[in-house]
Amino acid sequence: LAKTTQPISMDSYEGQEVNITCSHNNIATNDYITWYQQFPSQGPRFIIQGYKTKVTNEVASLFIPADRKSSTLSLPRVSLSDTAVYYCLGTNAGKSTFGDGTTLTVKP
């Protein structure tokens, strides 16, 4: 499974777009890229998943370039409630490896 590297923390302000980039240089051909969000005292929650190019859902967008060595989670117009830890992970055949995530703090 891909070893992922993310920034430890990021700060933003309400209403801004936030982009969190994850590096996964050794991603395997069959790995998908999955992002989870975790609030304090809760389990992680699935946000979005993709293999290549761009995926968008009602919550976020995921950009994966052609070489797939990195990916970017984009959160449009964040609010205070988006303050959480965000995990990027490689997923293959039922197995995922979580890193230590990026703590996003949204300020008023």
Next chain:
Amino acid sequence: EAGVVQSPRYKIIEKKQPVAFWCNPISGHNTLYWYRQNLGQGPELLIRYENEEAVDDSQLPKDRFSAERLKGVDSTLKIQPAELGDSAVYLCASSLDWTSSTHNEQFFGPGTRLTVL
């Protein structure tokens, strides 16, 4: 639809005591996971079940940890005896099927916070 249910939510025990955690996955989910999450770190997989079969337990400390999923539905994770370093949050997750096209979107329970004194 009910999510993943875990109990208890909190547990405080003294070292060398046994402890057990229970998990009931989302109905119809064949795959069940147990994770351990230390403070400030991401979840670490302990064991993964496909129905009642443990298909990945490589990270489970088998000298003191055990798990079972007898009927392929709910599951129990046990620690005996507990050590100070076992203090963590124990998360249970389930997914529909790891072979599905969604590549196992996992649904997590709220976790059990274990404190070993």
